[in-house]
Amino acid sequence: MKKGNRELVRIQSVLENDRLSAGDNFFELLMGDLEKILQEFFEYSDAPTLSIDKCGDGYKVNFSITASRLRSFGCLPK
């Protein structure tokens, strides 16, 4: 492969990694914010799981929880 193309492939993979590593505390911040919302709507015991995978030009973000029940709106915590 010519040097120009080699560089292009290399920079592609560097940028892919950079774009995925969203900075310190990204996951903690996101999980913290999501949990704050989810706790108001669901009862669940296991911590939610989060996965971010490369998908085409962007990323597929999968978030999942197993809830034991949905909170009814009359009893949302203050």
Next chain:
Amino acid sequence: MANKIVVTSGKGGVGKTTVVANLGIALCDLGLRVALIDVDFGLNNLDVVLGVENKVVYDILDVFEGRCRIKQALIQCGEHKNLFVLPSGSAKGNNIISGQNLSVILENLSPLFDYILIDCPAGIDVGFHRAVCCADSALVVATPNLTSLRDADKVISILKSYRMQKISLIINRARGDLITGQKMMNPLDVQALLKTQLVGVLPEEDAVFLSVGNKLPKKCESKKAYKILASNLHIGNKKIFDVTCKYNGIFGSIRRGLKNKI
């Protein structure tokens, strides 16, 4: 009201100041009124690149601290009647002038000009944010190599959080001989990689390096490339200067061979 454009890059030394100066001249040649603002406090060079360093009496800090009016601090650039530069002073400005202060200064200039080009400092800290928050759109300058493109990608993602009207890409120091020989990345590939509209490709040219403080020679390639860039920006043309055309065909390959030997 002026179109306020910040010229930024993340990485230092890729040609921001050079682009601000020469793009300013090219826009002025289109008959537009242009102000160039140096906000690289302490590492200011725009006055030198434009060859007006001896005319500096007041700078942006003097404007801010009330020692002069904005119009007194503006320096008119030689034969270009409608090209002005507002120089930046010492590093002291870094601690004194906020983004909001700068915005107020630019708002005051806005009715007098068609374009205000802001020469942004390198890096992505306070100085970068101060320059960026005053602009409507951004030109990201990058050279076609790994480190510069990586920084450009980061800068573009930060710029997106500012909700700019437009973020465009300029590839500087492109070498037609290396691109034709596939030894340097092609600007169009870089455009796809950074997912950002390419508005200009500027050749690597000794004339640029040697012209600091003087005009670019009329016949040099860079002069043409800046002219195309200026009309892309102003009229919305989508033409890109072809740095490789000199190196195609039989004569081109001889030229490439000669250049490789040097």
